[in-house]
Amino acid sequence: MSTATTPAERVLHDCRDAWVSTLVELAETDDRIVAVVNDSVGSSKLGPFAERFPERLVNVGIAEQDMVGVGAGLANGGKVPFVSAAACFLTARAMEQVKIDAAYSQHHMVLVGQSPGMAYGELGPTHHSIEDLAWLRTIPGLTVIVPADPTETAQAIRWAAAHDGPVFIRVARMGVPDVVPEGYEFAPGVALTLRDGSDVTVVATGTTVVRALDAAELLAADGISARVLSMPTIKPLDEAALLAAARETGGIVTVEEALTSGLGGAVAELLVTRHPAPMRFVGVSDTFAPTGSVSWLMDHFGISASGIATAARDVLGR
């Protein structure tokens, strides 16, 4: 767990490594598992899978609609397809296939959005996938998972392999430290309280969880006690944990490497109907990102320890 370490000491991981090693491991004992890609073997880090199971790797080339449709057909044929592509293309380019072929059809298939958020920083907004959470959380029947570290990524992949329904999982490329504690078990709709606190709650997901923990340290230095919740599924939400936070603390800050209508919007919709409470959103709002590396962009948009701390002070009026 990173909470004990300082930022400089942290070992950062590319979650794609956990994704592929887990997939290979599952595929060793479950021959229904196949991977479907759009010329994305390298960008999905699927090399080890391709080597071990060359015949179970379906590469349709640069054709995302076909990719998701073929995934649905493989599911019809008794396979468990992991459809893996850069998140920006998997979602926007194949949106109707995600809606109909995966979700409406309630197929057991796993959509794996690689290098999501602003991981492709300098490549520009065409390659950013910051809309995915806002878009996909509205699709009925789809589970939307944003793991925070390699352990959670591996557990989410395992869970999805066994879950008879459509799942979307973000797999982060931007380096993240280990954040979930020893013995943690991923479950959809269950938040993880990484730090208790009584003044304010910071709800973070994916790559931003470690930043939320760092923000809590900054706030503690100011005498503000911040609770930090890690929210691994945007859909379903952990409503009980959020409502408790709304009741027990003075405000909620959501944090995501995404448009703020993703996690932020989901929490807002819950609170206004169940327990109205003041919120602040940390993420990207109503703009395409300028040029910059992912870490530069995270700071630019205030998706940083200091940006989160500022939002927390703001929601408390301090």
Added chain:
Amino acid sequence: MSTATTPAERVLHDCRDAWVSTLVELAETDDRIVAVVNDSVGSSKLGPFAERFPERLVNVGIAEQDMVGVGAGLANGGKVPFVSAAACFLTARAMEQVKIDAAYSQHHMVLVGQSPGMAYGELGPTHHSIEDLAWLRTIPGLTVIVPADPTETAQAIRWAAAHDGPVFIRVARMGVPDVVPEGYEFAPGVALTLRDGSDVTVVATGTTVVRALDAAELLAADGISARVLSMPTIKPLDEAALLAAARETGGIVTVEEALTSGLGGAVAELLVTRHPAPMRFVGVSDTFAPTGSVSWLMDHFGISASGIATAARDVLGR
């Protein structure tokens, strides 16, 4: 204005008639205007345009990605394209083109979503466009318009023809009465107060505005004074009108023929950050619709005068 009439007396209009007559009128004096369709001349009621300007109708056939891309290219070539297709296909099937070719490119092009919401009732969820508002309102630079009646439809089309940027307009096929008052002028981000009230505010958009007015009558009979706001643009929102409603009334009910993360989500995101207030959402939430006609489905989901009134009482705890 319908408020004076009883439901039975109302004359209902198909807003597609206003859309096409306005387009033809504009095209008479502005030869930059072209229509781009996906074999949707009939479903867009574009017959009169096709007859008057056969050469300015670009029918790419059943090919929505091409349709939006061709629209962007026509804009590059100095045209003002109105890209018209069933809303479900225009949005989901061409989502990346909407994001990149229209919005990120900031092209002057108008995306016209025909027969949106659940207008295609019995045809099923593949033909419903209830995600469009939730999805499109997150796209930077895109104006999202949901006219409530023929007059507002015509004005929105006119406004979009003159606005140098990307616009999405829903054009309702389900019958609606006239609801905007004489002399009304559409402007983006400006709500229309159709009825004043002090206990609760009902914010409705598009086909649901008339239902909100009817709900206000039901509530009045119970001694509840309901303000009714018609919200013609989901993006931008009329923040001032909504914040005033949050301050001045005891709660807000949003109503839409859409997933509740559309207008509902947009209002929730505003309120939690600026003035937390209790809300209820009327619309479709987290389910694909069962089989049924549009009017049956509207009732089924409580997008009806009585459903709205129930939500209003609920938000007030009465």
Added chain:
Amino acid sequence: MTVEEDLVPQVDPQAVPGDTLTVLGRVPSGASRDEAVAHLAEAARLVRRRDIMMVRAAGLGHIGGEFSVIDILVTLYLHAMNMSPDQLGDPDRDRFILSKGHAAAALYTTLAMAGFLPPEQLSTFMQPLSQLNGHPARTKIAAVEASTGPLGHGLPIAVGTAFAGKLDGSSRRTFVVVGDGELQEGSNWEALMTAGNHGLDHLCVIVDRNRLQQGARVADTNDLEPLADKLAAFGMEVVEVNGHDHGALLDVFAGVPAPSGKPTAVIAHTDKGHPISFMSDNVAWHHKVPSAEQVAQALSELE
């Protein structure tokens, strides 16, 4: 998400006019080719009669594209395909996908004719809470392999199904019907390219070549010709056939997989609205609902 199965269809059989369907079932094994063709012709006649009554009762449907595809459906379900109601659990059964999902009424009626649906259920077509909405849904009917309706989805799904069969060394074949207008969707060409390059010889793509789409002739919208050349250039074994000739159709389907090792593309020449005098090859009948008189006239032509 609400599970729709929890909801009970509210159908008043009295309120839904419509004749009954005589269920002929599959062509008996051992039947001669002539006997098979006679069985299919009679089944197609009955399916068309039931279909037009359903569309009339619902006030909705796509009668033109339904009548153009019925002979193909009937030939597949009652003869060509290794797929019967007791086989649904068999992974090696053949698969069928109606990519042009708007012809759902034809599929539902054919499924009833083949014993996959109780014929009474046809009366729920388009009714509130019915499992039979305007486009087939795999979550609503066990025999439906893929949810279709948006054009250009069924063929990629069929490629996936065929791929799974190939991986398993299964003998099962996947048949998919696409509309000709539907072939304007690029997703189909992506799928054809994939099928051609991956040697999916057990895939059979049937083009319902009725020369009409929703609003006009295909040739006047965005022409497909030279269609056979396009399909061949994408790696298909191309066969052309009269799509209303049951004998010719069953011969073609018996030829799948083709000896060439390529997927088969069947250009089935059909007429939209076939064989009704006032509907045939008339674009007005894409989704027009017949009047009572027109139904009577059509039924008399289907005696």
Added chain:
Amino acid sequence: MTVEEDLVPQVDPQAVPGDTLTVLGRVPSGASRDEAVAHLAEAARLVRRRDIMMVRAAGLGHIGGEFSVIDILVTLYLHAMNMSPDQLGDPDRDRFILSKGHAAAALYTTLAMAGFLPPEQLSTFMQPLSQLNGHPARTKIAAVEASTGPLGHGLPIAVGTAFAGKLDGSSRRTFVVVGDGELQEGSNWEALMTAGNHGLDHLCVIVDRNRLQQGARVADTNDLEPLADKLAAFGMEVVEVNGHDHGALLDVFAGVPAPSGKPTAVIAHTDKGHPISFMSDNVAWHHKVPSAEQVAQALSELE
């Protein structure tokens, strides 16, 4: 929405190594074919040198696909196209769209070589707040006609641009470059069908046929062959050319519009990474960033 133009690029020229670019501009009018070819060859050499320095400085880029397309870009911008910096306001100027937007660095450098961008701006490539990000954006550079990056967008846009020209009776031509792997995207086949059927003879689609895509050979991923047959069946006038031969390229471009009245599809046979010994036809160089030694080696091959 934040308007990005409000933001000022923060570039420290010291921090961004890179040579300068000698701007040769267009081939002088009146030049002989030999003189034109010599001018283009020299321009291409300088563009490649600058490009590799940019990629090295940024630590990002798609050098393989940049080097395969540079001869095409240079021939278009410095010779074939009726498009110069003082013509940007002219609706009848020719149009160019780089559909394979990942080769942005090649486009930016060529635009600088042709006078559309100040050469100093190239040093901002990929830097925070730069207008030169990894894929060209029309809102950031006046000479860029379309924002690309997701494959399969540029060709439909080019069809629209050509359509507008046809409606206006303009003599302008639209050139668009697609990658060969990119042709796996169905949106391209939708666009080709539209272009063929609407007689968009002023459209010229150039396929950068380098036989490689991101992760492997095109033939080993989802093969395009027989490509000429596919394009012809979709209504194109097909021409094949050596995509590194400036003389052959300028002859081909001079032939647009083709007498047949069809849109032209040019299959430009290229090598990814051309002409660098260790990059050429090597899939590893799709988006690999060269080491200092590799840059030195490449520059010596580009003397």
